[in-house]
Amino acid sequence: MDKSALRNLPKVDDVMNHSAFKALAQRTSKAMVLSEVKKGIQTQRERILKGEPPLEDILGFLYQEVEKITMQAMSYALRPVINATGIIIHTNLGRSVLVEEAGEVLDSVNFQYSNLEFDLDTGKRGLRYSHVEDILMRLTGAEGALVVNNNAAAVMLILSTVARDQEVLVSRGELVEIGGSFRVPEVMAMSGATLVEVGTTNKTHLKDYAREINPKTGAILKVHTSNYRVMGFTQSVPVEELVALGETHDIPVIEDLGSGTLLDLTPYGLSREPTVQEQVAKGVDLISFSGDKLLGGPQAGIIVGTRRYIDRVKSNQLLRALRVDKMTIAALEATLRQYIDMEKAKKKVPTLRMITMPLEEIKARALRIHEKILLGDRVAVVEDTSQIGGGTYPLDTLPTWALEVTPLKGAQSFADGLRGLQPPIIARIREDKVYLDCRTIFDQDIDAVARGINHVLEV
Numbered sequence: 001m002d003k004s005a006l007r008n009l010p011k012v013d014d015v016m017n018h019s020a021f022k023a024l025a026q027r028t029s030k031a032m033v034l035s036e037v038k039k040g041i042q043t044q045r046e047r048i049l050k051g052e053p054p055l056e057d058i059l060g061f062l063y064q065e066v067e068k069i070t071m072q073a074m075s076y077a078l079r080p081v082i083n084a085t086g087i088i089i090h091t092n093l094g095r096s097v098l099v100e101e102a103g104e105v106l107d108s109v110n111f112q113y114s115n116l117e118f119d120l121d122t123g124k125r126g127l128r129y130s131h132v133e134d135i136l137m138r139l140t141g142a143e144g145a146l147v148v149n150n151n152a153a154a155v156m157l158i159l160s161t162v163a164r165d166q167e168v169l170v171s172r173g174e175l176v177e178i179g180g181s182f183r184v185p186e187v188m189a190m191s192g193a194t195l196v197e198v199g200t201t202n203k204t205h206l207k208d209y210a211r212e213i214n215p216k217t218g219a220i221l222k223v224h225t226s227n228y229r230v231m232g233f234t235q236s237v238p239v240e241e242l243v244a245l246g247e248t249h250d251i252p253v254i255e256d257l258g259s260g261t262l263l264d265l266t267p268y269g270l271s272r273e274p275t276v277q278e279q280v281a282k283g284v285d286l287i288s289f290s291g292d293k294l295l296g297g298p299q300a301g302i303i304v305g306t307r308r309y310i311d312r313v314k315s316n317q318l319l320r321a322l323r324v325d326k327m328t329i330a331a332l333e334a335t336l337r338q339y340i341d342m343e344k345a346k347k348k349v350p351t352l353r354m355i356t357m358p359l360e361e362i363k364a365r366a367l368r369i370h371e372k373i374l375l376g377d378r379v380a381v382v383e384d385t386s387q388i389g390g391g392t393y394p395l396d397t398l399p400t401w402a403l404e405v406t407p408l409k410g411a412q413s414f415a416d417g418l419r420g421l422q423p424p425i426i427a428r429i430r431e432d433k434v435y436l437d438c439r440t441i442f443d444q445d446i447d448a449v450a451r452g453i454n455h456v457l458e459v
């Protein structure tokens with residue numbers, strides 16, 4: 001072992017007084033730089049004790065290591081990415097992008113006090129849900145509304161309110177699993193209700209429900225088969241027939257609509273989905289849907305329904321554990337306001353804008369990016385298909401335009417390169433090519449995408 005090498009190791013104080021380290025400490029955190037410097041010197045000491053030769057430029061090496069670690073620790077873990085997958089409601093990429101107006105409202109309620117639970121007319125305590133209740137009632141025609149953390153919470157809260165310690169009838173064709181963590185039987189168990197399966201996987205008749213009704217029946221639940229379809233020899237009972245059955249026995253009918261659109265999207269090439277307003281008009285007692293799927297708002301579970309049942313849900317103690325923050329209410333109100341004018345909503349709510357975007361506009365965007373590509377022969381503008389995502393429209397795709405990249409060093413390595421950029425670009429790989437769908441790339445990201453492709457093609 002080389003004793004002089006040990007003696008020559010820099011002292012912690014000296015390193016910290018070195019101008020480069022001082023500047024780094026000022027930019028990041030003195031405590032963190034100090035702790036990393038100590039660790040770094042200790043590592044070098046251990047290396048020398050093991051008989052390894054000392055480093056030539058130990059100070060330079062230390063600086064590189066400490067800078068890398070502290071800069072990493074100081075940068076945000078949650079940050080923006082460019083979604084070039086063409087999946088509009090991409091759950092892993094944050095589902096819906098908020099309307100621009102949400103930014104102003106979030107600023108004003110986050111950095112100032114607000115009337116969150118304060119009634120400005122009476123000067124008394126108010127309800128946080130009241131800020132979106134009126135607009136939800138206006139848009140859906142329901143007698144009442146409230147909002148919780150997400151749709152899974154909404155379903156659990158509804159079941160716990162109307163069917164705790166009672167039985168709930170669900171068709172065997174609707175025992176849904178959404179994204180692994182939401183499964184109808186499990187949510188039912190958590191809410192304290194007992195699941196009673198009726199009918200078969202492919203066919204359920206009204207008489208299947210009717211046969212199971214007894215004094216312990218608490219509710220009839222209809223679950224929208226958001227992310228799959230039962231096709232072929234099939235039958236399910238229309239919700240209006242369930243409503244009539246429920247009325248005869250004074251049992252509430254509840255519906256988990258899942259994505260819950262306020263807009264008929266068939267003119268844009270998607271299959272027919274029931275809108276929230278239609279289900280309200282059919283007399284469903286309680287309807288729940290997500291805030292961040294087709295509605296295009298923040299994560300939330302929206303419940304609309306009849307006065308009688310909404311009031312019961314509002315007085316459930318569980319509501320306190322599922323309540324939404326003021327940021328959610330602000331962002332949701334900003335989103336819902338767009339829907340007062342449906343044409344405006346299609347242009348301003350990003351989720352809707354991307355669904356209803358004309359094909360020529362997507363092509364123009366693809367061409368604008370392609371113009372900026374230096375190795376033009378490696379990149380082509382091609383027709384492709386986009387998906388809605390978020391467990392909605394499982395069978396539908398939308399025609400789109402994409403950039404098709406044929407990288408020299410393999411598709412995986414090219415996609416990895418794009419993902420490593422700042423901001424990261426998330427693309428799709430298919431048969432040794434990389435596809436960047438221009439439907440979900442925003443206009444303000446056109447330069448970043450072109451620069452990113454150019455950069456990764458060259459390395």
Ligand SMILES: *Cc1c(COP(=O)(O)O)cnc(C)c1O
Nearest residue numbers: 150151152178224226258259290
């Ligand atoms: C998406 C979905 C849910 C879960 O909604 P979250 O808002 O993600 O909690 C529940 N039920 C159905 C039918 C869905 O489509």
